[in-house]
Amino acid sequence: MKRKLALVLTCIATLTLGACGSSASGSPSSQKDSASSVSVKSSSASNIDAAGASTSSSATAKTTDSGDPLMIYSPQADADRVGWLTENAEKALGFDVEFLCAGGNDLADRLVAEKANPQADVVMGLLQTAMYQLKDQDILEPYTPSWADDVSDTYKDKDGYFYEFWQTPIIICYNPDYISDPPTSWQDLIKDEYKGKYSVGTPQGQTIRSYIIGMLWPYYDSSTGEISQDGWDFLSTLYANSYQMPAESDAWQLFKDGTVPIMMTWYDGAKTKSAEYGCNVEYVKPANGTPVVSEGIGIVNGTDQADKAKAYEDWWGSAETQAAYAKQFGVVPVSKKALDLCGDEVKKDGEMFKPQDIDWEVAAEKSNDWFEKIQLCAQPR
Numbered sequence: 001m002k003r004k005l006a007l008v009l010t011c012i013a014t015l016t017l018g019a020c021g022s023s024a025s026g027s028p029s030s031q032k033d034s035a036s037s038v039s040v041k042s043s044s045a046s047n048i049d050a051a052g053a054s055t056s057s058s059a060t061a062k063t064t065d066s067g068d069p070l071m072i073y074s075p076q077a078d079a080d081r082v083g084w085l086t087e088n089a090e091k092a093l094g095f096d097v098e099f100l101c102a103g104g105n106d107l108a109d110r111l112v113a114e115k116a117n118p119q120a121d122v123v124m125g126l127l128q129t130a131m132y133q134l135k136d137q138d139i140l141e142p143y144t145p146s147w148a149d150d151v152s153d154t155y156k157d158k159d160g161y162f163y164e165f166w167q168t169p170i171i172i173c174y175n176p177d178y179i180s181d182p183p184t185s186w187q188d189l190i191k192d193e194y195k196g197k198y199s200v201g202t203p204q205g206q207t208i209r210s211y212i213i214g215m216l217w218p219y220y221d222s223s224t225g226e227i228s229q230d231g232w233d234f235l236s237t238l239y240a241n242s243y244q245m246p247a248e249s250d251a252w253q254l255f256k257d258g259t260v261p262i263m264m265t266w267y268d269g270a271k272t273k274s275a276e277y278g279c280n281v282e283y284v285k286p287a288n289g290t291p292v293v294s295e296g297i298g299i300v301n302g303t304d305q306a307d308k309a310k311a312y313e314d315w316w317g318s319a320e321t322q323a324a325y326a327k328q329f330g331v332v333p334v335s336k337k338a339l340d341l342c343g344d345e346v347k348k349d350g351e352m353f354k355p356q357d358i359d360w361e362v363a364a365e366k367s368n369d370w371f372e373k374i375q376l377c378a379q380p381r
Contacts, residue, residue, distance in 0.1 A: 069096035070308045073111065073300075074125040075206070077101040084328060085316075092315050095308055104130055104206040111139050111300065121303040122312055124295070127206050128164060129213070131296040132364035135161040141301040143310055147317040150335040155294055162298035165317055166331045169267040169353040170210045170291040172284035173274075178258035185286040186215045189262070190234060195241040198262040199251070203371045206293075211264045213363050214291035214356055216370060222362075227370065235374065252277045266293075267353070268330060289356030294334060 076082060082099050089097045100119075102110070104126050111123060111134060123134065134140050135157060142160040155164040172189070174182045179197070183189055189198060201208040215238070219231025243260050245251065254260040256279035263270070267283070274281035284290075297316060299309045315321055322333040323341035332350040333339055339347060 068305060069098045070121050070305055070312055071098050071100060071119060072122045072124055072312070073100050073102075073107045073120040074123070075101065075104045075107060076125050081329060084325070088321070088324075089312060089315060092321075093308070093311050097312070103204075105204055108134060112137055115139060115302075118300050118302040120300045121305040121309045122297065122299055124297040124316070126296060127210065127293045128162075128296055128360045129209070129293075129364040129367060130206070131157070131162045131164075131298060132361050133368075134298070135159070136364075139301055140298040141303075143299050143313065145310075145317050146314045147319065147335060147337075150317075150319060150337045152334070152336075155334040157296075162296040163313075163317060164294035164296045164334055165322060166295050167334050167350065167355075168293050168295070168331075169355075170207060170214060170293060171265065171267050171270065171353065172286075172290075173263050173265065173270045173281050174284065175255055175258060175261040176280050176282045178261035182282065183262070183284055185284070185288065186211075186290075187218075187234065190237040190241055194262060196243050197260060198242055198264065199245045199260050200239055200242045200264070201245075203374055207266050208264075209367065209371065210291050210293045212371075212374070213367055214358065217356065217358050217363070218288070220362075220366075225366065232373075232377070236377070252279070255279060267349070271330070283352070285353060286356075287354075289354040291358060292353065292355040293360075 074082075076085070076099070082101065086097050086099070100107075107123065108126065108130050111118075111120060114120070115137070123131075123140070126134070131140070140161040144160050145163060148156065148160075148163060151163060151165075155167075157163070172183060172186065176182075181193070183191070183194060188194070203209050203212055212235070216227050216231050216235065219228045219234070220226075221228060245254070245260065251260065251263065252273045255263050255274075256277050270281055270283070297313055299306065299313065303309055317335065319335055319337035319341055322335050322338035325331065326333055326338065326342050326346050330346065330349070332346055333342070339350065
């Protein structure tokens with residue numbers, strides 16, 4: 001029987017999907033430095049059947065794999081969400097599910113370190129750049145889930161190693177109580193009138209990496225595979241003009257009181273936190289688009305729970321499960337069938353921002369070198 005990591009009874013609750021890398025922005029991933037394994041039974045979690053979803057044979061098939069719980073590595077550290085996933089998956093699939101929650105980069109590093117002796121069966125919730133990197137390092141094994149045809153080619157690996165399930169705009173938001181003439185693009189941020197009114201985190205978190213990729217992408221030269229000097233000059237100015245946020249700062253309190261009235265973050269996090277803090281928020285909608293990232297799911301190469309892993313992936317990505325989850329937590333699924341089952345607010349959120357045209361596979365290949373250069377040259381010390 002495969003050795004599993006120690007069970008911790010509670011999962012540290014963080015901003016919706018968590019806050020990876022910087023308290024200044026939040027992220028669709030967890031910020032925790034150390035991972036925690038959780039198996040949550042949540043009596044308050046809404047059940048899929050109660051949400052009106054139908055069940056299909058692919059989503060509810062019982063398996064006869066080993067007696068170990070299915071171990072899922074995921075940055076979804078919010079206890080309510082993990083509770084919902086655990087309760088509904090176990091009811092639909094008939095076996096135990098455990099989550100090991102940590103930041104996206106921490107999980108990727110752990111998966112690489114465990115490559116010779118995999119501890120995870122499924123990885124779920126890492127952004128597409130991280131999933132491409134895991135694929136390149138032979139961490140994933142290919143599988144075509146039952147819902148593969150429900151998502152466009154934009155949201156799937158062409159070789160079938162992973163599939164994406166949500167679309168998450170990475171946005172600029174501002175407090176209109178303090179900003180009367182907001183920026184209209186990412187490039188506007190380096191204008192003098194916005195100096196000291198935004199913060200840029202260190203590029204360890206998934207959200208921060210995503211908006212930096214988005215800002216650098218217009219300067220990417222496909223003929224050379226390099227970022228132009230204009231791009232590096234822009235980024236150096238961006239960091240130089242940013243507010244240096246002290247450690248342990250409450251970013252949303254600073255946003256509310258006008259100390260840092262411009263924030264780069266993920267859309268669902270901005271909606272949630274602005275409501276929680278009772279502050280006004282507006283969104284920048286650049287003409288050339290905003291980065292739209294997607295979380296992916298894949299099966300870990302070498303798992304001894306392949307049947308369970310496939311059953312879970314089939315269940316999780318089904319239109320019914322995705323629509324029920326969207327109803328509960330307000331995320332926007334990439335599945336066309338799931339989106340058809342969603343309410344008007346979710347559909348409206350899915351159309352609010354123009355996606356920036358980014359080749360995320362190329363970005364995955366190049367970005368580690370970019371971030372190394374940022375840490376050496378652009379980021380203030």
